[in-house]
Amino acid sequence: MSHSDTHLHHHEEHLQSSDFITDVVIGMSDGLTVPFALAAGLSGAVSSSDLVVTAGIAEIVAGSIAMGLGGYLAGRTEADHYQSELKREYDEVERVPEREKQEVRDVFAEYGLSLDLQNAIADELAKDKKKWVDFMMRFELDLSEPDPNRATKSALTIGLSYVAGGFLPLLPYFFVESPIDGLMWSSVATLICLFVFGYFKSKITGQPPVSGAFKVMLIGAAAAAAAFSIAKYTV
């Protein structure tokens, strides 16, 4: 939300998370949950911790690449979409200015402004094509200009956060023989981390932190319990 710096007092009051924090949350949220639940599922079905570790590593690699590259692709798509809509709007204010002016009026008609005022706004905006197009991009199409390096940064942040989150639940399985022992330590460590993670995530998004922490922890526990039961009874 690049325009927020024009509203300084809101900047402070309305808690906003940066793109970086958002990406860390996206990556770590799945990274803590999915490898944890996969390892839990396998613990109910195999007899060696080594297998859980192998599968866990394969999952972390697969998940971080899929999420990281997926984030990259999403970022590129967003940037391309913005550019193609920008080009279209420049073309339209040139080719069919009256229709574009009508669209400006429509935006304000929705908010009950008088026809006189709608006309005055449309006429003044039309004096500066760049600002007119910027206005249409944001207020008609609801698009804000993406950071050109966002895709790459996003890919790396999401991918690495997934890896960081994913190794924690896997760690105990490195040190024990029996997967069930691994599962016990993994559950304790991961549920604590999910709670702490959920607490901060909720704070960042402006939600009640304690109930948010419980929700995040319960999702992890539910996924692990379901994977454990299903893997156990399908073998």
Added chain:
Amino acid sequence: MSHSDTHLHHHEEHLQSSDFITDVVIGMSDGLTVPFALAAGLSGAVSSSDLVVTAGIAEIVAGSIAMGLGGYLAGRTEADHYQSELKREYDEVERVPEREKQEVRDVFAEYGLSLDLQNAIADELAKDKKKWVDFMMRFELDLSEPDPNRATKSALTIGLSYVAGGFLPLLPYFFVESPIDGLMWSSVATLICLFVFGYFKSKITGQPPVSGAFKVMLIGAAAAAAAFSIAKYTV
């Protein structure tokens, strides 16, 4: 984008994906990629297809629950955030109307409108508190009202799409002894599906479909190749 229905011609020209389609794409994108890559990784490390199937099922369960419940939580958070900001704005137009009027002016100052016009807009908007607040929500805070059932629908759509996407790469392993044979058939089937999926996903998001299809397919192939290599050499 609930306000798009006021711009009928744009509705047709600017291709917009519905929330449902977006959720299917989110779930299926990861569902096709991660279980495929996990199974590929395990194929390089274990000697029995059964283990690949067990791990794959555990992953699908874990992934669909994590993504589905994660989607639910994200939807609830968005709805709660909207409501709390709405309440705050109603409070602010009541308590500090002059400051809120100044914020309306600031929005238009950014687009080069004259001071007279800024004042006229702020004064007219201030006549109807509901419309004033609606205006602030969308144009100052960039928030649109979320569908109240979005969270639940989103959770189910993402979760089921993940399951649907995840079973395809796993299917061949049910029918063969050796995981490497399973991997061969799984790769052929999944890469074709990723290509088709990438084609339609790109069409929906208004991107060049063929290059988009290749990108989606390559992400899947990269994740599978990386998981395969790493699992093979860590065992």
